[in-house]
Amino acid sequence: MISKFKNAIGYTRTIGRILLISNGAIFVLMVFAFYTGNYASVVFLGFSLVILLISQWFLLTLKSTSITSFEDKIEITREKLNYIFNCIAAHFESPNPDDPNSLAKDVEVFTRELSESLTQCSVTLTNQMQALSIALDNQENERLQKIQDTLLPLIKTLSDAMKTYFNVRDKIDDTLRIQVTDAKAMIERLEPEVLDLSGRLASMQELPLFPVSLRQLDEVIATNLQLDHSIYNQFEVIEHDTNQNAIELVTSMQNLSGSANRLVAYITSTITTITEMNDGVDDSVQFIIDIGHFIEEIPNRIRADIEQLRGATSVIDGLGYLVDSIKEISFQTDILAVNAAIQAAHAGDKGLGFKIVADEVRKLAVNSNHAAEMIETGLENARKTIQEGLKFKALEEVMVQMDEAVHMLESVKKLEQNHEDMQQFYKTLFAVINQNNITLAENISEILSGVQYQDIVRQRIERMKATMSRRNELFERFIDELANTRGLLTNDFAVQMDVVLKDYLEEEARHSNSLNESTEEEPPKFELF
Amino acid sequence: MAKILVIDDEEQLRDLLKQMLSRDGHEVQTAFDGVEGMRMFGQFNPDLVITDIIMPNKDGIEVITELLCSNSGTPIIAISGGRRAITAEFNLESAELLGVKGILSKPFTRDQLRETVQYALGL
Amino acid sequence: MAKTILLVDDSVTMLMSVKTNLEMAGFKIETAEDGVKALAKLTSGLKPDLIITDINMPNMGGIELIKKARALPGFRFMPILTLTTESQQGKRDEGKAAGATGWLVKPVGGADLLKIIKQVLPGA
Numbered sequence: 001m002i003s004k005f006k007n008a009i010g011y012t013r014t015i016g017r018i019l020l021i022s023n024g025a026i027f028v029l030m031v032f033a034f035y036t037g038n039y040a041s042v043v044f045l046g047f048s049l050v051i052l053l054i055s056q057w058f059l060l061t062l063k064s065t066s067i068t069s070f071e072d073k074i075e076i077t078r079e080k081l082n083y084i085f086n087c088i089a090a091h092f093e094s095p096n097p098d099d100p101n102s103l104a105k106d107v108e109v110f111t112r113e114l115s116e117s118l119t120q121c122s123v124t125l126t127n128q129m130q131a132l133s134i135a136l137d138n139q140e141n142e143r144l145q146k147i148q149d150t151l152l153p154l155i156k157t158l159s160d161a162m163k164t165y166f167n168v169r170d171k172i173d174d175t176l177r178i179q180v181t182d183a184k185a186m187i188e189r190l191e192p193e194v195l196d197l198s199g200r201l202a203s204m205q206e207l208p209l210f211p212v213s214l215r216q217l218d219e220v221i222a223t224n225l226q227l228d229h230s231i232y233n234q235f236e237v238i239e240h241d242t243n244q245n246a247i248e249l250v251t252s253m254q255n256l257s258g259s260a261n262r263l264v265a266y267i268t269s270t271i272t273t274i275t276e277m278n279d280g281v282d283d284s285v286q287f288i289i290d291i292g293h294f295i296e297e298i299p300n301r302i303r304a305d306i307e308q309l310r311g312a313t314s315v316i317d318g319l320g321y322l323v324d325s326i327k328e329i330s331f332q333t334d335i336l337a338v339n340a341a342i343q344a345a346h347a348g349d350k351g352l353g354f355k356i357v358a359d360e361v362r363k364l365a366v367n368s369n370h371a372a373e374m375i376e377t378g379l380e381n382a383r384k385t386i387q388e389g390l391k392f393k394a395l396e397e398v399m400v401q402m403d404e405a406v407h408m409l410e411s412v413k414k415l416e417q418n419h420e421d422m423q424q425f426y427k428t429l430f431a432v433i434n435q436n437n438i439t440l441a442e443n444i445s446e447i448l449s450g451v452q453y454q455d456i457v458r459q460r461i462e463r464m465k466a467t468m469s470r471r472n473e474l475f476e477r478f479i480d481e482l483a484n485t486r487g488l489l490t491n492d493f494a495v496q497m498d499v500v501l502k503d504y505l506e507e508e509a510r511h512s513n514s515l516n517e518s519t520e521e522e523p524p525k526f527e528l529f
Numbered sequence: 530m531a532k533i534l535v536i537d538d539e540e541q542l543r544d545l546l547k548q549m550l551s552r553d554g555h556e557v558q559t560a561f562d563g564v565e566g567m568r569m570f571g572q573f574n575p576d577l578v579i580t581d582i583i584m585p586n587k588d589g590i591e592v593i594t595e596l597l598c599s600n601s602g603t604p605i606i607a608i609s610g611g612r613r614a615i616t617a618e619f620n621l622e623s624a625e626l627l628g629v630k631g632i633l634s635k636p637f638t639r640d641q642l643r644e645t646v647q648y649a650l651g652l
Numbered sequence: 653m654a655k656t657i658l659l660v661d662d663s664v665t666m667l668m669s670v671k672t673n674l675e676m677a678g679f680k681i682e683t684a685e686d687g688v689k690a691l692a693k694l695t696s697g698l699k700p701d702l703i704i705t706d707i708n709m710p711n712m713g714g715i716e717l718i719k720k721a722r723a724l725p726g727f728r729f730m731p732i733l734t735l736t737t738e739s740q741q742g743k744r745d746e747g748k749a750a751g752a753t754g755w756l757v758k759p760v761g762g763a764d765l766l767k768i769i770k771q772v773l774p775g776a
Contacts, residue, residue: 262626269619273614424583424588425614425615427591431591431627432627435594445761445766446762449759449762450669450759452665452758456737459737511739512739512757512758529755
């Protein structure tokens, strides 16, 4: 029993040391809570301290209880403290680049977290103390030793965290104070310029202004202004070219429509001439066609005439045979009458009547012969007349032909003149239309050439676009770096901006420009190697 | 005073023109048709060409076209009287469309000639 | 026989305008949008009397096209003109070294272009 008590006394001493340290730790926490303005924690920690003291009093009664989940809680607390510590350390090693004010925010957050953790810590400690008293009651040596081992580093961690926190806070204070002072001085110095450029800085105004970055900002803006100016100049070139091109196009179009209108008027006015010439030609041609028809008909007509005459002649010839027959008959009648008269004379008076008849028959024969001779003469005359008529008609025919031939010659000559006129006319017309076509083609060609400006302007705008995006990229990097380094820029953005400008100007100089032809000695627009 | 080449197939008019222009102080050469005219043009290198339109062998339209195509820049005055269906108006209108500096319709006065020549020479 | 000209330019407006212009003057025109397409036409049997090429083009630019075309059999003495917005001497020297026959700076008027083509294509 006595040895048991002695043991208990030994335990009590050990626990007493632990409690002493715990009391100290809680006191430190209270101070910290007080400093951070977390009065609730102060009250709570005070309350904890009171409980701890009460626990100590309980401890003296040496009531043993079992230890439950004691180690786990200590572990959690230690982890939490480590986390806070790491967070603070991490923050100073690599600040948040997105928000320039993140440091202040983070400090606030971490402070709050720290105080919460510490509060929890104190709660845990209280619990642990309770557990401790229970352990003491149960006289579990090993476990008590373990609690002691755990509590010591926990408290050490805690105090380290506190130290770091205070250091960090001081550092932040100092840095900010120095930077703000510097910035203020800088702002005072650069205020007029900054005011001047403030419009352009709208997007960057929220950044803290630091000396290095301000100087660079100044240079970057100046270069950017130059770049803007160059691009503005190019826009002027584009405007000038587009204008010029449009004027040229319109002029060409006007020339084109002018030429076309003149040509139309000319051709319209020539229609009268064409009509007149065609009428002349038509008349001559009709005349020649008529004569042609007439001449074509002449052989037929002559043939018909000859046929007719030949018919008449053959009729007359036929009548000639008839005359011969009459002559034959009259001759035979005459012989018959003579014989009859001889026979009548033989018959004497008896034949007297017969003699009279014979005389009459003879008279008839003589008359017949006479008539036949007269007919023959008539027929001969008729034949002669026909023959003479044929001769005369042929002559007349020739006369008519001669007459027509003269007309035709005139017509042919007229036609020839018509042809000549027409040739002259169409040659002239062709020359004029051809000349006009050349003018039209030239105008169309110039209009088409005007389209080339579209390509030139497109390329010029593409170069601008590329430069703009290069500049914007540079701006973005500049802003990023401003935020990340708080003005301690590692890149010389002014130089980089200058490179963008120079590249652009060089690029533009390489290409043809309608406005600076007079100012610089440009290589020729066309060159054969 | 300018060197003027006169191309006309009508001898009378040719001489008249030569007389008129010479009196105004111009140096005048004449040709009787387009072929001769073009040959003379090469030799004489005139400041102004006055050509008739309707001529044998090579007419005024051909002369004008050739001269304009040669890009010599020599101003041309066309004179014409017209023949049958081909009127003077048609010839001169055509010549104008081809690009001659001046036109003269036959018959013309001395003043008309002088005025047209001065205009064509840019005086 | 109409002379054939190969036009190489990445700008459709450029191709259209020059093509129409030269066709009006009686040339037969083939077109290609970049050096690669132009070279493909040349290697698959197209034998133009003249090549007119832009300098700045995607895939294959004018300088490279001239070099590669000059290396093809039968293209050693073919006239090749450039038609570009590049006007600086440096680029011209590059073109000359690659084997270009002449250097034209955009824009070129229709009449001027024909005059130049007549200079490098006698009898055209």
